Amino acid sequence: DVKVTQSSRYLVKRTGEKVFLECVQDMDHENMFWYRQDPGLGLRLIYFSYDVKMKEKGDIPEGYSVSREKKERFSLILESASTNQTSMYLCASTGQETQYFGPGTRLLVL
């Protein structure tokens, strides 16, 4: 079975902090994604990566950056956390035209 893991299930940070969300997949997938999920808005794509050191902006990249130094790991970085970044963050990787999701990280920014 494909496994996508995220470093934390719950995270509480303060405004202005730099936040790292880590995602690891074990299926040698080339493509990885970061989404945020908010009530009434569904899932929105933040960034994706189709290869090591490659990245593409999604629909809502402002306030975020990403890092892909190894194929299995894709990190989402909040450079200076703000309260409007309080959300559920979901990582996914793609294989055989199917996206596999991690369990999500629920981030609260105070």
Place this chain on the structure above:
Amino acid sequence: GDSVTQMEGPVTLSEEAFLTINCTYTATGYPSLFWYVQYPGEGLQLLLKATKADDKGSNKGFEATYRKETTSFHLEKGSVQVSDSAVYFCALTANQAGTALIFGKGTTLSVSS
């Protein structure tokens, strides 16, 4: 641009009732279509998919048929269980491996015994 529209929730049903969650899409190409399910506190899981017109995806008693003529992919189940309570997302991709999915806003299903 491509988009997915699914029925607003919440949907509240009694156990053993018939379920339909409507999903329609707009796409310029020939997308693959998906239904994902999210149980409370968890990430999304693939429920079923269809990759071309008239294909029927099925899993765990759920079914959906890819209807190109009506641009629809409605989710159905003949007899729901309490354990089916979850949020259901319809999604599409442009059928290129690695292309990000476009999701509907999700429909919350609540099944009572």
